[in-house]
Amino acid sequence: MNMPKSGTLSLKKAVSRQVVSNQAEVQQMTTLNGWQRLWLLASILWAVVILALAGMPDRGWTMQSALLVVRLWIVPVGSVYALGLGLTWVMRGFHAEAK
Numbered sequence: 001m002n003m004p005k006s007g008t009l010s011l012k013k014a015v016s017r018q019v020v021s022n023q024a025e026v027q028q029m030t031t032l033n034g035w036q037r038l039w040l041l042a043s044i045l046w047a048v049v050i051l052a053l054a055g056m057p058d059r060g061w062t063m064q065s066a067l068l069v070v071r072l073w074i075v076p077v078g079s080v081y082a083l084g085l086g087l088t089w090v091m092r093g094f095h096a097e098a099k
Contacts, residue, residue, distance in 0.1 A: 039077075054068070054069045
């Protein structure tokens with residue numbers, strides 16, 4: 001099928017715009033924003049504190065102490081992340097109403 005030159009150019013432009021748009025979306029999804037970086041840093045620091053406190057008694061590791069450490073780390077970290085997602089969702093709602 002022989003397409004006119006102007007049709008081919010517009011198709012190429014449309015495809016290249018779509019590729020650039022997809023690349024920008026992928027890059028945006030794979031990069032962390034400032035709040036996510038802060039959350040990651042706080043999570044790592046919290047893990048270090050919990051592991052240091054768990055290792056203080058010289059009673060050795062048991063399955064119960066390991067589960068306690070995991071719960072003491074996952075619950076606060078997950079809660080803070082969920083709170084951040086909820087706040088972002090609410091803020092987007094207010095921005096959409098303002099427009």
